[in-house]
Amino acid sequence: MHNLVGVLMVEFCEKCGSIMVPVKTKDGKGNYLLCRKCGHKAYKSVKSFKITETMKKREKVTVVDKDFTTLPTTTKMCPKCENMKAFYWVQQTRSMDEPPTQFFKCTKCGYTWREYK
16 A cells, blocks of 8 residues: 655646656656556656555454354265265355355364355
8 A cells, every 4th residue: 555645736647548656766866757557757847755655464354153053955075074964155255257156064074165166
């Protein structure tokens, strides 16, 4: 995530029309505008600015065991213990134009696996 401080005007690329972002020169003494889409550089006078970069921490997610006894069951062989009964549910794990993912949880050993349709 980039935070830009002190940039008052938005400039657009002459070539492709995208927003230009301020970039410091390699020596750190000057700056210029750069188009992130096509790479065009504009050496216009840019008021002083400060670029800071912060990384978002990935937070740990606590998984709470669901009560699977309310889920429907099907005849499906568990790949771990070869039990022939499993709970199942369907979730959309990819984009909406992709088919949903079907999850299974063995009623005997509790092993969970998935199948893509």
